[in-house]
Amino acid sequence: MKVAIASDHGGVNIRKEIISLMDEMGIHYEDLGCECSTSVDYPDYAIPVAEKVANGEVDRGILICGTGIGMSIAANKVKGVRCALVHDMFSAQATREHNDSNILAMGERVIGPGLAREIARIWLTTEFAGGRHENRVNKIKQYEE
Numbered sequence: 001m002k003v004a005i006a007s008d009h010g011g012v013n014i015r016k017e018i019i020s021l022m023d024e025m026g027i028h029y030e031d032l033g034c035e036c037s038t039s040v041d042y043p044d045y046a047i048p049v050a051e052k053v054a055n056g057e058v059d060r061g062i063l064i065c066g067t068g069i070g071m072s073i074a075a076n077k078v079k080g081v082r083c084a085l086v087h088d089m090f091s092a093q094a095t096r097e098h099n100d101s102n103i104l105a106m107g108e109r110v111i112g113p114g115l116a117r118e119i120a121r122i123w124l125t126t127e128f129a130g131g132r133h134e135n136r137v138n139k140i141k142q143y144e145e
Contacts, residue, residue: 003124004058006032006045008071010108011064017113018062018120027124030058046074053102054080061103062120068107075103079144082137087111092119096126098133 003022007015012034022029032048034040042065049061061083063071068085075083083103084095087110095101104123106116128134 001027001060001124002058003027003029003060003062004032004049004052005029005062005064006034006049007064007108008034008040008042008045008066009036009038010066011071011106012037012108014064014106014108014111014113014116015062017117018064021117021120022124025121025124042070043074046071047078050075050078050081050083050103054078059102060124063103063105064108064116065105066107066109068105068110072103072105075105080141082140086119086123087115089115089118089122092122093126096123097129098136100128100133100137 005015046063049063052058053061063075065071072083072085075081081103082099082101083105084101085105086092
C-alpha cells in the first residue's frame with residue numbers, strides 16, 4: 001500500500017505522528033507537506049492528495065488540518081474520492097468496511113496524537129467488506145459518471 005499524506009499549518013504535528021506510525025507499520029508514503037507554522041490554504045494540500053488517490057498514483061490518502069472539515073470538503077470535490085472525516089475509532093473502522101473510504105481526514109484541534117495514531121492504524125488496516133456495501137458505493141461511483 002502507498003499513502004499520500006498532507007496537512008495545512010493546523011495539522012503539522014499529527015501529520016508527523018502519522019508518518020511515524022506508517023514508518024513503524026512499513027507503509028510506503030508520500031509526504032506532501034506542509035512544513036510551515038504560518039497560515040496556508042488547505043485546498044492547496046487537500047486537492048493534490050485527492051488527485052493522487054483518484055488517478056491511482058497512491059492507494060489512499062490522509063489529510064490533517066485544524067478540524068479536518070476543510071480538508072474533507074476540498075478532497076471530496078475530486079471525482080473518485082471518498083474522504084471521511086473521522087475522530088473516533090468506530091468510525092475509522094466503519095468508513096473502511098462500509099464506505100470503502102480512500103482518504104482519511106482528521107482535525108489536530110479536535111483529537112490528540114495518541115487517538116489520531118489509533119484512528120489511522122485502524123483505518124489503514126481495515127479492508128472494505130464488500131457485499132451489500134459494494135452496491136451502495138457503486139451507486140456513488142455511477143452518480144459521479
